[in-house]
Amino acid sequence: MRGWIIYKDNLESLKPEVHAIRRLLEAAPAAGIDLHVYRPDQIDILVNREDRKSVLVEGAPTPLPDFLLPRMGSSTTYFALAVIRHLERLGVPSFNPSFSIEVVKDKLYQLQILAQHHFPIPKTMLAKFPVEVNLVEKRIGFPVVVKAISGSRGSGVFLSPDKASFKDLMQFFEATNKGANIIIQEFIESSHGQDLRVFTIGGRVASIMKRFSTDGSFKANYSRGGGVEPFEITPEIEWLALEVSRILNLDIAGIDLLFDRNGGYKICEVNSSPGFKGMEACCDVDIAQEIFKFVKVRLGR
Numbered sequence: 001m002r003g004w005i006i007y008k009d010n011l012e013s014l015k016p017e018v019h020a021i022r023r024l025l026e027a028a029p030a031a032g033i034d035l036h037v038y039r040p041d042q043i044d045i046l047v048n049r050e051d052r053k054s055v056l057v058e059g060a061p062t063p064l065p066d067f068l069l070p071r072m073g074s075s076t077t078y079f080a081l082a083v084i085r086h087l088e089r090l091g092v093p094s095f096n097p098s099f100s101i102e103v104v105k106d107k108l109y110q111l112q113i114l115a116q117h118h119f120p121i122p123k124t125m126l127a128k129f130p131v132e133v134n135l136v137e138k139r140i141g142f143p144v145v146v147k148a149i150s151g152s153r154g155s156g157v158f159l160s161p162d163k164a165s166f167k168d169l170m171q172f173f174e175a176t177n178k179g180a181n182i183i184i185q186e187f188i189e190s191s192h193g194q195d196l197r198v199f200t201i202g203g204r205v206a207s208i209m210k211r212f213s214t215d216g217s218f219k220a221n222y223s224r225g226g227g228v229e230p231f232e233i234t235p236e237i238e239w240l241a242l243e244v245s246r247i248l249n250l251d252i253a254g255i256d257l258l259f260d261r262n263g264g265y266k267i268c269e270v271n272s273s274p275g276f277k278g279m280e281a282c283c284d285v286d287i288a289q290e291i292f293k294f295v296k297v298r299l300g301r
Contacts, residue, residue, distance in 0.1 A: 001301055003028070004065040004087075005037040006080060008072050019277045020288075021071055027288035031296065036065075040072075040080040051090050067295055068094040073273030074105045074150045095251040095295060096272050104248055104272040105150050108183050111269075117247050119240070120266045122186040122258070129178050131170045137163060140186050145218075149181040159187065159218045188266055191258035192218050195268060196231055198241040198255040199279055199287065202294035205238050207285040209278060228278040237265065244270060251298075252291060 005025075011018055021037060028035035044056040053061045068087055072080055084098040096104075104110050111121050123140050136144065142163055148156030160166035173180050193213035199206045210231040213219060219226070237257065244267060245253045254274025257265040276287040 001033050001067075001296070001299070002063070002065045003033050003035045003067050003069060003295070005035065006040060006068065006070045006072060006084065007037055008039060008075060008077075008080070010039075011037060017071065017073070017273070017275050020275045023276070023280070023288040024069070024291065027286070027292060031289065031292035032301075033292060033295075040077065040083055043083050045083060045086040047086075055087065055090070064090060064092055066092070066301075067299060068092050069291075069295075070094060070096065070098075070101060071273045073101075073271060076101050076105055093299065095291075095298070096253075097249060097251075100249045101272045104250065104270050107147060107149055107269055108181075110248065111183075111267075113247065114244065114267055114270075117243075119244065119247075120260065120264065122188055122266055122268070124186070125184045127170070127173075127182045127184055129170075129174050131174075131184075133163060133167055133170070136166065136184055140184060142166065143187040143189075145185040145187050147183050147185060149183060157219065187218075188258045188260065190261040191266075194259060196237070196257040196259075196265070197274070197279065198237060198257060199274060199276060200241050200245045200250070200253045200255065201287075201290050202251055202298065203242060203245070205233055205241055206287060206290050207279050207283045208233055208237065209282050211278065228282040230283045240265060240267065251294070 005021055007021055009015060011021060025035055038057060042058055046054040048054055055062060055064060068084065070084055081098050081102055084094050088094050088098060108126055111124050114121055125136065125140060143159060143161040144166060146158040146160060146169060158169060160169055173182065195211055196208060197211055198208050208231045209228045212227050214227050241255045244255050248270060250272055254271040256268040258268045260266050279285065280287055
């Protein structure tokens with residue numbers, strides 16, 4: 001069985017997400033899978049009637065894979081989406097599908113869908129310049145979290161503890177990138193410096209870990225130096241994670257949950273290409289093999 005991973009960079013890079021790709025490549029032979037990694041810029045697509053010859057790799061027609069694992073997440077470009085869509089049209093299953101990747105990479109859009117289905121989420125507002133600070137104070141209150149619409153692993157996320165610091169941050173955005181798409185979000189104080197990452201594969205929870213800051217930061221990302229530890233699966237967490245995965249049509253997902261002050265949870269955000277270095281480091285789970293088990297079952301192999 002042949003599989004392709006679509007990833008944006010060379011595997012020699014030191015970016016955190018490369019670890020997951022290397023683990024998948026290591027685990028593939030034991031699963032009986034011939035796995036290759038391609039950058040979108042290595043692929044050309046031809047829209048014509050000779051479908052089976054319409055995908056070129058490095059300029060040459062290439063046999064199609066049996067499945068696709070896109071691993072670009074929030075950095076998925078239009079071109080990468082076009083490649084995934086083309087392969088899907090030719091009958092290549094993609095885990096996750098292109099539509100779901102496109103929805104989830106937009107943090108506001110995914111929250112709009114979750115809110116429509118009555119999931120617990122932090123109060124969120126789309127910023128427009130000039131930002132009406134008094135409206136933010138009235139509707140959300142300070143402190144607030146400011147996020148880029150698209151981003152991962154804690155990048156593009158800021159905490160404004162008060163009105164003055166928020167004004168300064170908004171003035172900075174307006175002066176340097178007035179066209180930036182950012183959201184303003186309620187700060188869940190009870191989850192300061194800690195959250196949960198729930199990893200779902202094929203409609204089940206594969207593992208859960210608690211992430212916590214080790215330097216006093218409000219961010220708890222493992223890729224930014226935070227600590228991790230296993231966390232018990234509860235019926236509430238399992239239901240939330242699986243329903244979110246189902247609603248967003250994600251075969252593989254990382255759902256980040258915040259600790260709510262009432263003892264429950266709020267959904268912070270959802271990732272379509274979650275890393276799993278921290279998960280495998282602290283939990284007794286082989287995520288790469290679990291992904292391949294799911295793919296083989298789904299494909300009837």
